[in-house]
Amino acid sequence: MARKSVKGPEVISKKDASKKIVGVAGRIHQDITKKKKKPEMRFPIRSLANVKYDVKRGHFEILGKESTRTLSYNTVKAFAQSMRLLATTKNDLLDRDDIAGKREVYYNSKSWGECRFEEQPESDSLLDDIEAMLAVNREQLGYIPEERGGDVCGPLVVIDKDPVSGKDIKIDCAKLGSGAWSVPSRVEHLRFQSKAKFVLAVETSSLFQRLVHHRYFEKANCILVSMSGVPTRACRRFIRRVADDLKMPVLAFTDGDPYGYCNIYRTLKVGSGQAAHINRYFCVPSVQFLGVTPQDIVDYKLEDTTHPLEDVDIKRAKDALKNDPFIKHHKEWQKALNQMLKMGVRIEQQAFAKYGLNFVLDTYLPEKLRKKDFLP
């Protein structure tokens, strides 16, 4: 079932990335001194409005919409910050073969005087801009994500390399005792061996712990991945590579609420609006949704374990129905969201504890896997 697209994101050498930055700066310099016109920077627009759901490829593909930041009174600060950030990226990271975290970028700017970032979200957003403008994902620019990539447990052998000696290191994810293996920020060099039947990506780490504790991965012969909310790029890429390399189906198990559906699951499957320019690598088009679905609430008589939908949930659901190209494409999802809105409630993964702590792995998961009534 897996498509053959093992090829990772286009690998650009640090030298080439550096050249791209010089190219951008050179054009700006030309604008100012030769053409005597206000310099501008062009970025692809990073939002759901600038993606389409590419059904054949199975992910969000970026459309051509661009925003232009022309130098003016209003943009001069962001312009200056972008320029300094480009300079830092080129001189300190690419040319010196160094790495930096997003938070380090923010702190590094504190030496820029008035030009510094006041809050980290400012530098994060500018970094996303630069990434999109250069069409080079930030990991290749030397920026490492600080968020955890996700935890893995189950019958999977990961073949990594010793960064010093270059020798292979084999990690058996089934033999980690009560712990788990953490997905590193870069997964392109990893190789995998497994005889598992499928990958189960769960939203919460508490449920992940329960499944690991009871060695559910042995019982069901699956690889467990904990996403802890919206999966990071590394986590998405890791699942994608496992799915492609081992031709393994993937199932997602999240809370039954609009955030679980429209943010966690949708991002895992087709990517996000924010990182639309790199979605094609950082998504798992083959993933299917196991639960918790609104219908599960009815089927398992869980009405008394639900919570009323909050305003943000309702807004999120309605927004997705109206604007999310993925939801708009799948009738099943529209039906599910409308059903949830009608019921006016949401449910957590842990709610199955109503019938006993292990009901979820003894009864719910096996039944769902047997019935195979997954959402697309």
Added chain:
Amino acid sequence: MATKKKTARAETAESMGARQREISVSEFFLKNRHLLGFDSPRKALLTAVKEAVDNSLDACEEGGVLPEISVEIEQVAESRFRLHVTDNGPGIVRSQVPKIFAKLLYGSKFHRLRMSRGQQGIGISAAGMYGQLTTGRATRIWSKTKKQKHAHCIAVQIETKANKPVILEDVEVSWLPSFYQDDPHAEPTTWSHGTCVSIEMEAAYVRGRLSVDEFLKQCAIVNPHLQLHYRVRLLRKSNEKNGQTELIEQEEPWTTYERVIKKLPPPGREIKPHPHGVELGVLIQMLKDSPSRTLKSSLTQDFSRVSDKAAHYICETAGLNPRANPTRIAHQQSEALFKAINSVKLMRPPTDCLSPIGEEQIIAGLKKEIQADFYTAVTRGPTVYRGNPFQVEVGLAYAKPGENDDLSGDDPIRVMRFANRVPLLYMAGGCAITRAVGGVNWKSYGLAQPKGALPLGPMVIMAHMASVWVPFTSESKEAIAHYQEIVRELTFALQECGRRLSVYLNKRKRAAEAERKRGYIEKYIPHLALGLKDVLDFSEKEKERVERDLKKMLERTHLEV
């Protein structure tokens, strides 16, 4: 129920008649001194200064002399002050001095319609009377005219029952009015003519909004042709000696308000009363006193703006014979005549009798005493209320917030009120000027304004009403009555000033905005250039060029005001 004992014998008409007698004006004002502005010790000092300075200015202007006046207040005891006001006016002939300074309602200004500071001939005599009442001291006058060889020094008191001056001393002295010169080494300036009046009175000296200091400062603003010297010599309590506090005199320096306009204002022309401005009583009196032999000629000669045709028409409307004797009409048919006069349309009174300060002079006056950033002034054309010509002027000074310590941006603006070039300090709340200022919508000109109140801001407004007869609300001449015509003229002048202010404020706002933008742009351009330099690795010189080009580029689009 019969009363056993009478507590008092009933009055008879005769016994009452024995006690009924004439009350002189002086007695009346002695008992009602608040009517003239002598109700409290500190107000008394201010009123005395004001009356003396008014007289001096009027005298100088009438005599065609550029006024130089010196005001000296000397504390002689804890609550007793001696006031000296010296001017370089034409002087007063000896025979007139006692009446002018010690007889109420004696003067040259009441009987004619002419724009002047004094009106009734009460003020300075009342000040002398007040001094006499509180200290027992006489008013002392030195005066010299150009023609006289010597000055005369006269001490007078007022006999209150008879409203008559009593001369206590009358000698010839060699005296010349002399004035302090700003250069401490220079000899005082002396003049060959002038007058000095000295009154001792019970009073209190204060500083602030209602003080002599403020009055004189405002005088200087509104009379930019006046050279004014002022000093206060106070006694200071020294350390207690032998259990007694001693008062020590302090030598205070002179303050000089410099003359900035070296031309006398054109004198106001005297006019005859306009029929529409006369009340019935006055009409009767005028008819009685008329030198004319017929009613028609009385109307055309004694009043302004009554043509032969109009006089004829008035007589016809009143059913009177144009050739009747005006004295007889006064007794019998004045009411019919009065009605007829008011039903007839007449030309408005002549307005060339007014002598406004003038926009240029107002601005010069404001500039010299109030430190501000923006000045403007509006002099309205002359117009008429109740038959009296009048003219309104408004000046405005706006300081940059924080640049003038006296004017806080958060407080209500200061309003200076003037009537015929005399500052009005008391009773601001009851004055037509205050009402007009509060009635203008200053919000539309860019100032904050609590509802119906004075606007807030670092601003001074001066409003001047010039008229042959200023309608004061009381004899102490502190507030202008609310005539609709006057409030309307004031409002128009204020609004015009307001419009100019808003142009200025908008310009300043735009300049401040441009300045802010310039700062912002200049803050970030070097960083942009530095970033480019770091990436492209070019020279410091090239970086400067980039900065220059960028600055030029951005300033062209964002900073053009």
